[in-house]
Amino acid sequence: MVGGNLTATVQIKTLTENDIGEMVAEWVDHITSRGWLDLVSGNSTNQSHKTKSEESTHTWLCDFDSRLRDLDITQCRFVCRDRIYEIKHIDDPMELHDHLEISLKLVGVVNAR
Numbered sequence: 001m002v003g004g005n006l007t008a009t010v011q012i013k014t015l016t017e018n019d020i021g022e023m024v025a026e027w028v029d030h031i032t033s034r035g036w037l038d039l040v041s042g043n044s045t046n047q048s049h050k051t052k053s054e055e056s057t058h059t060w061l062c063d064f065d066s067r068l069r070d071l072d073i074t075q076c077r078f079v080c081r082d083r084i085y086e087i088k089h090i091d092d093p094m095e096l097h098d099h100l101e102i103s104l105k106l107v108g109v110v111n112a113r
Contacts, residue, residue: 001063002035002036002061002062002063002099003034003035003063004033004034004035004036004061004062005036006034006035006036006037006080006081007032007033007034007080008032008033008034008035008037008060008078008079008080009029009030009031009032009033009078009079009080010029010030010031010032010033010068010071010076010077010078010079010087011027011028011029011030011076011077011078011079012027012028012030012075012076013025013026013027013028013075013076013077014026014027014028027077030076031065031067031068031071033060033062033065033068034062034063035060035061035062035063036060036061036062037058037059037060037080037081038058038059038060038061039056039057039058040056040057040058040059040103041056041057042055042056042057042106055106056105056106057088057103057104057105057106058085058103058104058105058106059101059102059103059104060078060080060100060101060102060104061099061100061101061102062099062100062102063099063100064092064097064098064099064100065100066097068090068100068102069090069092069100071087071090073087073088073089073090077107078102078104079110082109082110082111083106083108083109083110084106084107084108084109084110085104085105085106085107086104086105086107087102087103087104088103088104088105089102089103090102090103091103
């Protein structure tokens with residue numbers, strides 16, 4: 001059992017129609033997972049004189065869950081500690097169904113202040 005020190009949520013993008021007929025994307029909580037978040041690589045860069053951008057990749061290590069393994073990653077995002085990650089790849093190492101390694105890319109924050 002992998003366990004973990006953090007809880008994360010996988011959200012799925014849904015489209016709803018607003019009052020004037022436009023399609024609006026909304027993120028809905030889908031799966032909660034407990035695991036470990038590890039930084040693989042990253043840095044901060046100055047994109048211009050006024051902005052600073054953080055670029056980092058992470059790996060989420062968690063117990064095996066077929067709901068996670070079978071996600072359509074093009075329609076999902078990963079949220080952990082108020083940070084939003086793009087899911088790049090979900091790996092079931094050696095197909096042992098013991099644990100999952102999910103590759104992530106930091107893309108933003110929830111409710112940025």
